[in-house]
Every structure is written in C-alpha cells, then in structure tokens.
Amino acid sequence: MRSPQMRRFGLGAVLALLLAVFGLAPTASAAPAPAELTFTTNSATTTPGGSVKLSMTLTNNNTYDVWFVYQTIEPTWLTTQRPDLKYSFSGCSLTTVNGPAPCSGTGPANLGGNYGATIRPGQSRTVTLTLDVAADSGCNGNIGFYSYFYAEFSDSTNVSGGPVYTPVTRVLCS
Numbered sequence: 001m002r003s004p005q006m007r008r009f010g011l012g013a014v015l016a017l018l019l020a021v022f023g024l025a026p027t028a029s030a031a032p033a034p035a036e037l038t039f040t041t042n043s044a045t046t047t048p049g050g051s052v053k054l055s056m057t058l059t060n061n062n063t064y065d066v067w068f069v070y071q072t073i074e075p076t077w078l079t080t081q082r083p084d085l086k087y088s089f090s091g092c093s094l095t096t097v098n099g100p101a102p103c104s105g106t107g108p109a110n111l112g113g114n115y116g117a118t119i120r121p122g123q124s125r126t127v128t129l130t131l132d133v134a135a136d137s138g139c140n141g142n143i144g145f146y147s148y149f150y151a152e153f154s155d156s157t158n159v160s161g162g163p164v165y166t167p168v169t170r171v172l173c174s
Contacts, residue, residue, distance in 0.1 A: 034062040034159045035151040037071070039166040047174045049135035051090075054166060056147070058115055059124040064153040066119040069112030071149040076165070079145070084138025085171060091130035103127060112149065133171055144168040 035058060042053040060066045079085065089106035094116050103114035106129050114127040131143070148162030 032061040033161065034153065034157070035060055035066060035149070035161065037147060037149050037161055037164045039147075039164065041167045041169060043169070044167065045170045045172050046133050047172050048133055048137040048139055050133050052131045052133075052169050053128050054089075054131050054145075055126050055128045056111070057124050057126045058119065058149070058151070060119045060121055060151075062153050062157075062159075063121050064155040064157070065121065066115075066151050067154050068152040069115050069119075069149060070151075071111040071147055073111060073145050073147045073166075076144040076146055076168075079141075079143050082138060082141040085141045085143055086134035086137040087143055088132050088134070089129050090132050093128050095126040095128070100128075111147075112151075118154075131169065133169075137171060139171045139173040142168040142170055 038057050038059070040055045040057070042055075046052050056071075058066070058069060058071075092103040092106050092114055093100040094103045094114055096116070101116075103116075105111055105114055111127065115125040119125050133143070145166045146163040147166070148160070149164070150158060150160045152158045
C-alpha cells in the first residue's frame with residue numbers, strides 16, 4: 001500500500017514544477033549592486049562645432065563608504081568606425097553642495113579621482129564632462145562611449161562594474 005505522505009509529496013513536486021516552468025514560482029528579489037554608474041546627456045544631438053554635457057553619476061548602494069574609484073571611458077566600436085567624426089573631451093566639473101567644482105582627467109584613463117572624497121552610503125556623486133565636436137567633423141553619425149569602473153569600500157570589499165554605455169549623441173548636419 002502506498003503512503004499518503006508520498007502521494008502528497010509527489011503532488012507538491014508536480015505543482016512546484018509546473019509553477020517553475022510557467023514562471024509563476026516566487027523568486028528572490030535581487031539586491032541592488034553595491035555601487036552603480038549611470039550616464040545622462042543634456043542633449044541627444046549636436047552639430048559640428050557644438051558640444052554636449054555628459055554626466056556620470058556614481059551611487060553608493062552599500063552600507064559602507066566608497067573610498068576609492070577607478071573608471072575608464074572609451075568610444076564604442078561603432079563610433080571608432082566613423083573616422084570622419086572628430087570629437088574630444090574638455091572641461092570637467094564635480095557637482096558639490098556648494099555648486100560645481102573643477103576636476104581633472106577627462107578620459108579615457110582614470111576618471112575615478114574626479115568623484116572626490118568619500119561617498120557615503122545612499123549618496124551619489126556626479127561628474128560632468130564636456131564633449132566637444134570639431135567644426136570640421138563629419139555628420140549624420142553617432143558618438144557613444146562605454147565605461148568600466150572599480151570601487152573600494154571602507155570595509156575592504158570592492159566591486160567591478162561595466163560595461164556601462166552612455167546615451168549616443170547624434171551629430172547632425174546643419
């Protein structure tokens with residue numbers, strides 16, 4: 001004779017399998033990354049001779065301070081395939097409670113020092129670079145970048161992230 005407990009176990013296993021197959025099973029909620037990098041631009045388009053502000057925001061979602069950040073920024077593959085697009089970074093500013101403060105390093109190497117001192121848990125820092133498009137640049141192409149970052153926290157842990165992509169800037173003919 002079969003045990004009623006085994007029958008209940010079998011029915012429960014079949015029900016769990018059906019829920020998992022159809023995506024109705026409860027899932028664990030994902031915790032936010034300990035540090036997150038996001039990009040925004042003040043304009044999706046520009047013309048040769050124009051400029052766009054590219055803002056990078058680093059958010060500390062950890063329970064410990066961010067003590068160190070290393071970040072790079074490089075053009076996307078599609079951007080490198082358009083040699084007629086001429087651009088450069090100029091100007092760098094860190095948003096502070098007292099307004100913008102100048103920073104150094106506009107890429108592609110270590111941008112991390114631009115975020116300034118300690119970033120407390122739950123806080124963000126924003127660095128804005130100016131992307132200048134040369135007056136003799138080609139047009140009807142997109143300029144985009146990607147970034148990798150590494151952050152160290154005050155509890156001696158670290159996190160690496162990326163690639164994080166910037167919004168593309170379309171260079172329009174005037």
